[in-house]
Amino acid sequence: MNNRFSSKQALWFTLINYFGVLIGTVSTLFIYPNNKDLLGIIGYIDAFAQIVYPIMVLGASTALLNFQPKLNSFLQRKLFTYSIFSVFFMIGVCAMGVFLLYYFSALTNKQYFIYGFFIAICLAFIDLFKRQATNLQKLSVPTFFEKIIPKISLPFMFVLVLYFGVSPTNGYVFYTLSFFAILLAVCMYLFRYFKPIYTLQFVDLFQEISKKSYYQYSLYAFTASLGSFFAFRIDAFMIPEFISNAANGDFKLGVNLANALMIPATGVFALYSPFISQSLKNNDFTVLKVKYINVAKNLFFIGILMYGCVLLGMHDFFNLLPTGQKLLPVLPILYILGGNVVLNMATSFNTEIIAYSVFYRFNLIAILSLALINIGLNYYVLTQTSYGVVGVAWASFFAMFVFNLVKLIFIYLKFNMLPIDKVYIKTVLTSLVFLLIAYFVPNHFLGAYTFVLKCSFFVLAFSAFIYVKGWVPELNNMLLKVRKLF
Numbered sequence: 001m002n003n004r005f006s007s008k009q010a011l012w013f014t015l016i017n018y019f020g021v022l023i024g025t026v027s028t029l030f031i032y033p034n035n036k037d038l039l040g041i042i043g044y045i046d047a048f049a050q051i052v053y054p055i056m057v058l059g060a061s062t063a064l065l066n067f068q069p070k071l072n073s074f075l076q077r078k079l080f081t082y083s084i085f086s087v088f089f090m091i092g093v094c095a096m097g098v099f100l101l102y103y104f105s106a107l108t109n110k111q112y113f114i115y116g117f118f119i120a121i122c123l124a125f126i127d128l129f130k131r132q133a134t135n136l137q138k139l140s141v142p143t144f145f146e147k148i149i150p151k152i153s154l155p156f157m158f159v160l161v162l163y164f165g166v167s168p169t170n171g172y173v174f175y176t177l178s179f180f181a182i183l184l185a186v187c188m189y190l191f192r193y194f195k196p197i198y199t200l201q202f203v204d205l206f207q208e209i210s211k212k213s214y215y216q217y218s219l220y221a222f223t224a225s226l227g228s229f230f231a232f233r234i235d236a237f238m239i240p241e242f243i244s245n246a247a248n249g250d251f252k253l254g255v256n257l258a259n260a261l262m263i264p265a266t267g268v269f270a271l272y273s274p275f276i277s278q279s280l281k282n283n284d285f286t287v288l289k290v291k292y293i294n295v296a297k298n299l300f301f302i303g304i305l306m307y308g309c310v311l312l313g314m315h316d317f318f319n320l321l322p323t324g325q326k327l328l329p330v331l332p333i334l335y336i337l338g339g340n341v342v343l344n345m346a347t348s349f350n351t352e353i354i355a356y357s358v359f360y361r362f363n364l365i366a367i368l369s370l371a372l373i374n375i376g377l378n379y380y381v382l383t384q385t386s387y388g389v390v391g392v393a394w395a396s397f398f399a400m401f402v403f404n405l406v407k408l409i410f411i412y413l414k415f416n417m418l419p420i421d422k423v424y425i426k427t428v429l430t431s432l433v434f435l436l437i438a439y440f441v442p443n444h445f446l447g448a449y450t451f452v453l454k455c456s457f458f459v460l461a462f463s464a465f466i467y468v469k470g471w472v473p474e475l476n477n478m479l480l481k482v483r484k485l486f
Contacts, residue, residue, distance in 0.1 A: 016140060020147035021260040027155035028256045033326035034162055036249030038171075040240055042154065043252040044109050045172065047236035048116030049123055050229050052098065056090045056124035059221030061131040066217060066356060067209050068135055069278060074197070078205045080132055081196040087124050094120070109240055115172045122179035129183075129190045134273060136193055145185040153178035217360065224355070224363045230371035231399055235378060235392045242382040243389070251389045254333030261310075261341040264302045272349055277356040288353075289417050296348035296419030297427060298474045301466065303342040304431045308458045310338050312438055313451030320448065336393040340400045346428075348419035350407040359414055366406050374399040423471045434462040 032039045060083040068076045098117050102110055126146060133142045157175050160166035166174075206214070236255075239248040272295070279288040315331060318324045354363045374395060381391035412418050438458040443450045466472050467479065 016144045016147055018260075018263055020151045021263055023148070023151040023155070024256055025260060027151070027158070028253055029321055029327065030323060031155045031158050031162075032249070032253060032256075033323040035158065036246040036253075036326070037244075038158065038161060038168060038249070039252050040245030040248030041109070041112060041168070041172075042175065043236045043248045044240050044245065045112050045116045045119065045175075047229075047233060048113060049119040050233055051226070051237070052094055052117060052120035053123040053127065054222055054225040054229065055094050055097075056087055056120060057127055057222065057225070058086060058090050059218030059223075059225065060086045061128045062221035062225070062355070063214060063218045064128065064131050065135060065273060066221075066277060067214065069274075069281065071205075071208060075205050075208055076135075077195065077197045078199065078202060079209075080194070081199065082202050082205065083128055084125075084196065085200075087128060091121055091124070107241065109245075112172070115176045118176050119179045122183045125183050126179075126186055129186045132194055133186075133190055136190075137274075138190070138193055141189050142186045145182045145189070149178050149182045149185075150175075153181075220361055220364050221355075224367050227364065227367035227371045231367055231374050231403065232396065234371075234375055235389075235396060238375075238378050238382060239389060239392060247389050250330055251333060251392065253327065253330045254337055254389075254393065257310075257330070257334050258337035258341050261303055261306045261338055262345065264299060264345070273352055273356070276349060276352045280353070280357045285415065285417070292348050292353070292417055292419050293421055293424065294473065296346060297424050297472050299345040299348065300342070300424070301427065301472045301475065303345040304428075305459055305462070307338050307342045308431070308435050308438070308462075309455040310334065311435065312454040312458060316448060316451040332390045333393045336390070336397050340397045343397075343400055343404060346419075347404045347408060350404065350411055350419070353411055353415070353417075354407060357414075359410070362410055366403060366410075370399055370403045373402065426469075427466065427471050430465060431462060434458055434465070437461075 064079060064083050068079060071079060094117070098113055102113055126142075130139065130142050130146070133139050153175060157166075157171040160174070161168055161171045235251060236248060239251055272291070275291070276288065279285070314334065315328075318327045318331065321327065351363065354360060377395035377398065378392055381387055381395055385391055387394070408418065435458060438454045438461075441450065441454050441457065446453055463475065467475055470476055
């Protein structure tokens, strides 16, 4: 992997994601709370699309990333073409399944299946094209389309419905069409750099790679992808069925804000995927071990800075907003899911290590087990308790904790690697100390704006301490570059 190029891609990837998050956060704070029911329905549509699109892809996108390094450029193009045909075939299969589900299920929101189905088609091809862009190290532009267009189209749709008399139905159509716009843009960009081969002859491709191995890997990748939804995102599908669309809107507001914390990890995990795959195939664990630890420390440092500010200041910040009273019920969800995100960041790219190793089947077992736990916990919370969406958030937190713990243990047993060392533990403990100090700063200093002082103290004091100690080398390297610039 070209480190300089990857760093540049990671920077652009992160900036694009944060620009999208900025738009999404403004919408979450000022627009979406005005119609939580509408937001809950959008969450349901998205959840249905997230169920269907992995079936359409059937693991083809992950298999593309796994098998392409073994092939010459001609066969790489053939594999991409084969993946496209595979997706088209599975779209037909899914269409029949959705038709039967619509007519024979008793789900209360099944009238929204049609929007989710067409969004799923777009997501399936976007996923495939993005994987190919990842192989080409051309991820930043597709990411821009994928992250920015929905962030603009969704609040625009809300404004049309809330203030210009557009019907919700027309709003759902508009939102669906925005995904077709993303697909078209990503497709045009990718085909500038990578031309597929238009053929139905794939004999030479499967002489180079075993067809059995390809389908085996694809099936496991598909099951893991679908299992991931049931493990981590089934809430958005279950909450409207057991509580209400408005409650789902509250949960989605919390998810939107918590997901902002995950952006640095998303870029790093995506861009390190080819490096991890290549290192494992070459049995080159020396560099991989170092990266495993460094990425964990870097991401925890970034994650805890942002999450600390959420814990210290979000309540007071909400009180200053015109939508503050509508947002306050979201706070417990945000605190819990935010902790969930930091936990995932702090354990580095453990999912990717397992996924691209000979032990990739373990991800399937872990995710499916976790899916059963999460569905069971959600069902119990929603039907047997009065905890509501806060209980669902705790179920998600427990699921993520178990999932990451099991993966860490497995990687340690199989590869003798852990993303934790003494310096990492010191960093974690130090962050907690600075958080406690900032929390107990008296509130009378700046009145309603004391949270600004608390957050500033935590960020600056903790960062300065880490910089002096040199515990997060990436921070020192970044500040050194800034100093050279000036």
